Amino acid sequence: MATERKALFLFFGGTGDLAYRKLYPSLFNLYQKGNLRSHFAVIGTSRQAMDDDKFRAAVRKSLADSGNRADSKEVSDFSSHFYYQAHDVTNTAHYSVLKEAAEKLDKKYKLEGNRIFYLSMAPQFFGTIAQDLKSQGLMSTNKDAFNRLVIEKPFGRDYDSAKQLNDALSKSFDEEQIFRIDHYLGKEMIQNIEALRFGNTLVESLWNNRYIDNIQVTLSEKLGVEERASYYDNSGALRDMVQNHIMQIVSLLAMEQPVAFTDTDIRAEKVKALRSLRVYNVADAATNFVRGQYGSINDQPDYRHEDNVPEDSTTETFVAGKLLFDNYRWSGTPFYVRTGKMLADKFTRVDVVFKRPLVDIFAFPQSQNTPLAANVLTIFVEPHAGFSLQLNAKTNDAGFSTEPIKLDYLVDAEKSKETPEPYERLLHDVLKGDGTNFSSWPEVSYAWKFVDQIRRVWDLQEPQFPNYTPHSMGPAAAEELIQRDHREWIYRLNN
Ligand SMILES: NC(=O)C1=CN([C@@H]2O[C@H](COP(=O)(O)OP(=O)(O)OC[C@H]3O[C@@H](n4cnc5c(N)ncnc54)[C@H](OP(=O)(O)O)[C@@H]3O)[C@@H](O)[C@H]2O)C=CC1
Numbered sequence: 001m002a003t004e005r006k007a008l009f010l011f012f013g014g015t016g017d018l019a020y021r022k023l024y025p026s027l028f029n030l031y032q033k034g035n036l037r038s039h040f041a042v043i044g045t046s047r048q049a050m051d052d053d054k055f056r057a058a059v060r061k062s063l064a065d066s067g068n069r070a071d072s073k074e075v076s077d078f079s080s081h082f083y084y085q086a087h088d089v090t091n092t093a094h095y096s097v098l099k100e101a102a103e104k105l106d107k108k109y110k111l112e113g114n115r116i117f118y119l120s121m122a123p124q125f126f127g128t129i130a131q132d133l134k135s136q137g138l139m140s141t142n143k144d145a146f147n148r149l150v151i152e153k154p155f156g157r158d159y160d161s162a163k164q165l166n167d168a169l170s171k172s173f174d175e176e177q178i179f180r181i182d183h184y185l186g187k188e189m190i191q192n193i194e195a196l197r198f199g200n201t202l203v204e205s206l207w208n209n210r211y212i213d214n215i216q217v218t219l220s221e222k223l224g225v226e227e228r229a230s231y232y233d234n235s236g237a238l239r240d241m242v243q244n245h246i247m248q249i250v251s252l253l254a255m256e257q258p259v260a261f262t263d264t265d266i267r268a269e270k271v272k273a274l275r276s277l278r279v280y281n282v283a284d285a286a287t288n289f290v291r292g293q294y295g296s297i298n299d300q301p302d303y304r305h306e307d308n309v310p311e312d313s314t315t316e317t318f319v320a321g322k323l324l325f326d327n328y329r330w331s332g333t334p335f336y337v338r339t340g341k342m343l344a345d346k347f348t349r350v351d352v353v354f355k356r357p358l359v360d361i362f363a364f365p366q367s368q369n370t371p372l373a374a375n376v377l378t379i380f381v382e383p384h385a386g387f388s389l390q391l392n393a394k395t396n397d398a399g400f401s402t403e404p405i406k407l408d409y410l411v412d413a414e415k416s417k418e419t420p421e422p423y424e425r426l427l428h429d430v431l432k433g434d435g436t437n438f439s440s441w442p443e444v445s446y447a448w449k450f451v452d453q454i455r456r457v458w459d460l461q462e463p464q465f466p467n468y469t470p471h472s473m474g475p476a477a478a479e480e481l482i483q484r485d486h487r488e489w490i491y492r493l494n495n
């Protein structure tokens with residue numbers, strides 16, 4: 001039975017791509033499930049002039065585009081909770097109009113003063129908005145009500161800018177009121193990492209450097225930059241994917257068992273893990289991280305000839321790297337990560353590669369047996385959700401030889417349809433005030449400190465771009481990175 005939550009949502013950037021494509025359909029899902037019902041209202045803002053009816057029609061269209069029937073009574077009831085207010089976030093005087101609208105809706109829908117401020121717009125405005133929300137009296141003063149600030153990525157472009165932003169936000173909101181979105185933390189199988197590790201003696205007892213040889217995290221994208229080049233070219237794969245999503249996944253894989261399954265305890269363990277992550281010096285950053293930029297193939301232009309990309313761009317569209325933790329659990333067990341655009345396929349997976357048995361008793365002198373393969377536990381995050389465990393077993397015949405076999409669990413298509421979208425989960429968490437699946441400031445800051453060192457080294461060197469063929473798994477350097485350690489990527493093309 002769903003618990004109805006009461007809140008006023010204020011979406012800054014309420015006419016933007018993210019709001020229409022992800023946020024409103026997610027709110028509708030929560031409405032259908034009963035987490036939102038009569039006691040909620042939404043104010044969408046942006047600079048353009050628009051009345052409530054036009055805004056509601058745009059919301060209904062966004063629901064239709066995401067597969068809902070735009071003419072249903074439920075959609076029309078839902079959209080009747082939406083209001084529009086033209087507002088320039090840089091104009092302090094405009095906030096008083098917003099305040100009036102908020103107070104009116106609060107009374108009308110009996111929202112008890114609960115407010116969620118969602119900043120779905122360019123990050124240069126985050127600090128100003130947070131400051132004006134407080135100074136212009138938009139934050140609820142009801143002592144039993146909540147004020148929550150939801151921040152989209154990117155959270156800074158290095159440690160210094162992230163700290164500056166965080167200091168600005170902290171003047172108006174406490175850390176527990178700030179929800180920094182990382183949509184990978186809303187994915188079913190990323191959340192499943194904790195269940196897999198801490199719900200299974202079999203797994204957790206082996207989850208350390210005595211039994212695990214290495215862990216591989218791959219976030220592979222098939223598309224190029226599409227229409228987001230003006231953002232992406234100023235960011236690159238290291239800032240766009242590694243600093244946030246990959247570091248979050250790695251910290252879930254590396255952390256110790258939390259005292260309890262609460263946001264405070266989980267975040268504390270993730271932070272502890274990130275504190276043990278070795279921050280590279282110049283020489284180690286140069287050897288342990290490699291970058292790439294995609295070239296052209298057939299009609300597909302290379303990255304430098306995509307719309308809005310400068311012809312001499314040195315922005316990386318691919319990163320691979322090795323991360324090392326200096327702690328008792330992980331010392332000597334590397335985490336290899338890679339991500340890129342225009343790769344062979346769109347998928348996310350984690351491969352946990354176990355050490356081979358210390359003695360291979362099947363490899364006696366006259367034996368024809370191939371050496372035992374490593375056990376590999378794969379967590380399939382997307383497009384299909386599931387796990388696979390590769391073991392060695394006897395071949396099914398009269399002789400005695402071994403072969404690798406797989407125990408597979410894949411979430412079936414029907415069940416997958418019921419899986420909430422990441423933004424639905426995360427908005428629900430914001431309503432509940434559960435910060436577990438959001439990045440805390442200490443996590444963000446350790447991640448930036450790690451990534452800044454790599455960026456520093458790369459900024460000193462002119463890369464030889466382009467250096468990988470579209471629809472491959474990245475540049476040769478990514479293969480060399482892991483082969484140098486006498487290992488190989490578990491996911492390879494055609495396996
Ligand atoms: N789109 C996506 O898939 C993803 C987006 N994000 C992040 O979400 C945020 C929003 O992205 P997205 O929706 O794509 O951006 P858009 O450019 O589509 O939307 C920006 C919104 O901000 C409004 N806006 C711009 N300037 C002002 C201003 N001065 N005052 C008031 N409103 C203003 C725009 O309306 P107007 O110009 O009419 O004022 C528009 O509603 C960004 O931080 C982005 O990095 C993160 C992950 C994915």
Ligand SMILES: O=C1O[C@H](COP(=O)(O)O)[C@@H](O)[C@H](O)[C@H]1O
Nearest residue numbers: 153183184221232240241245348
């Ligand atoms: O945050 C981002 O993620 C997307 C990939 O997300 P996914 O859920 O489709 O795997 C990426 O394309 C984008 O560049 C990045 O900003």
